[in-house]
Amino acid sequence: MFEELAAAGLPSTRRAVLHAQFANAAHLAGDQARALEQITSARGLLGPDPAPAASAQIDVIGVYIELGRQNPGRLEAAAELAERAVKAAAQAGLPIVTCDALQLLGYLIRDRDEEQADRLYEEARQIAERNELPIFRIYSEVFLSRALCLRTGRTGELEEARDSALGIGALPLAYEAGYHLALQQLQRGDFKSGQRELDESLRTALRLRLGRVVPFLRLGQAIRPAHQGNRGQMEEALATLTAEDLSAPGIRPASYGLARAICSLLEEDLERANQEFAQAIALDLDNPTMIDFGKQGLMLLVGVLEGRNGWQHYVDVAGRSASKTRWNRQFAQFAHAVLLGRDGDVVGANAAAGEALEAAEIYPLGRHLALRLVIEAAFESGWGEPVVWAREAEDYFQANNIPAVASACRGMLRSMGAPVRQRRTGDEDVPPSLRKLGITVRELEVGRLLAQRIPNKGIAKRLHISPRTVEKHVANLLTKTGQHDRDAFASYAAKEFG
Known part of the structure; x- marks a missing residue:
């Protein structure tokens, strides 16, 4: 032609x-x-x-x-x-x-x-x-209101812009805005509303063949259980991502940074979370994306706490607009506080922590996860309120059925010499089949980690107890369940300890 x-x-x-x-x-x-x-x-x-x-x-x-x-x-x-x-x-x-x-x-x-x-x-x-040109006007309004939402946490303007996009038939734009609104709901701890928004949007997007937004909506369905520490549901949701979905820019790194790594942190598996953060960054380097997958927030904080990231890295990240979104700011400011505390600037560290806590007011999971991560650094450097924070975080994670982090907070309270509320007076958390065997709540926690074939030192670190105490719990578990060694117990526990 x-x-x-x-x-x-x-x-x-x-x-x-x-x-x-x-x-x-x-x-x-x-x-x-x-x-x-x-x-x-x-x-x-x-x-x-x-x-x-x-x-x-x-x-x-x-x-x-x-x-x-x-x-x-x-x-x-x-x-x-x-x-x-x-x-x-x-x-x-x-x-x-x-x-x-x-x-x-x-x-x-x-x-x-x-x-x-x-x-x-x-x-x-x-x-x-x-x-x-109404379509271009509404596109600009969505972009402006999305930026405002990310910066402040306000959603009203983005909701109005999404409705305008729906009104003129700009459906891909409207459902992209809907994804961002659902993500805000998940980050605010409103999991039911967030899941409802994602489910309804995904059904419509599939029916209307809005292929551009489908990968993000499917990703959102994995982020929700990840933020609740539910690995099984998260893996099921991630398995629905097709090869075409995973080829969309940003989806693969976000599946590691926004889903898998957060779930690992809620299981107190820092080693695995670090591997997943590293995978997210590697994927982004190979094919850079504009999608925020935690690099300027949670990854920065964990890297500072682990000693990988110092002042230069912090300054580089803090200079980017992505670190100033409200969700990222809570983690970035706590990273700032940790660095200041290490330098002996207690006043500066307290000021940075105050900014972090202000940003975190609307994000219950983000707030308490950040607190759990910085407690030991704050205690060692003498800034913040580590004992108060440990109690607050323990209450939150206990109430939200995230036992590994709640247990870690209790361990940190003990290590700081603070009194610890006894949470194991009842056995309602132990499944009936295990209760009949005399399994205690602490043995249940140890058994779940044994099922993942984690060595005693790793279990001790996660539960903030001594390796010798872990040995006693392991011996009790083998006796009570009739298993002859750790391998046999791990296979048995994979089913029974859930």
Whole structure:
């Protein structure tokens, strides 16, 4: 076809735009190889000094194609194209292309400069209003309200923008906003509402074939049980992610950083959480994403506590806009407090901890997980209220059926010489079949870790008890269950100790 158009005398600029439109159609259909082939042909026809109108249209389409590639440099390449498209579209007087390019550029720079990103979104919104382009106006409103939601935790504006998107039929945009609202509900501990939002949205997205949002909604269904420490349900939800879902930028690193690693922390398995954080970062390095998967928040705090991250890393991360979202801020400020405490700046550490606690007010899991993580560092360096925090965290995790962390908090209270509330006076937490064997609550905790084939030293560290005490519990468990060694017990406990 293109050969016939050339023979008929159609100018090369017109043919270049047609190639770009074919590239866009191939991209939307998921044919990335064809999209790259067509956009390359389009650029080849433009020549060294292209007309601004054609250049802008081709570069905007090129941004979308670049973002769909598996390439470590794709974000930088896409940002360069978007910036070039903004200038060319404005020069050519193309309001639709200008709005599109401004919004793309805002999306691509928001991690490093959120204020500039918001200015770009606002500029696109004003252009859309002047030129009566409702779809682009609503896109800008969603982007602006999402940024406000992430920064402050406020959801009202994003809910209104989502409803506007639904009203004009911008369904992918509306359900992307719905995912962010559901994630806020999960982070606030409203698991029922968050799950309902995810379920309803996923059913609709599948029915309407809104393939762009399906991976995020499925990921959300794994994040919910992960934040409740329910590994079984989390793994079931992760198993629903298809190969196509996992190829979407950001899904794989987020499945490690937002789901698996948090679940591991709620099981007091720091070694496994660190491995999962490392996997998330490796995946992101291979194919960078704009999706927040914890790198600027929880990963920073854990890295500081483990000694991997020092002042330079903290300063680098704290300078990025992503570390200033309210969810990330609670962890980033506690990381700041730990570093200040190590330097002997107790006043500074207390101030940073105060900022962390202020950010954490609306996030019960985030608050108490952060407290559990920093208690020992605060006690050792003499800042904060480690005993008060340990009691508060123990109450929260006990009430929310996350026994491993509750037990760790009790262990830390003992190590700080503080009185510990006795939680094991009853045996209601022990399954009836094990209760008949005389298994105690503490033996249940040890048995569950034995089922994972964790050695005594690892069990002692997790439960904050001595290895000698663990040995006694192991001996009692083998006797009471009639198992002759640890391997036999592990196989037995995998079923019986749940």
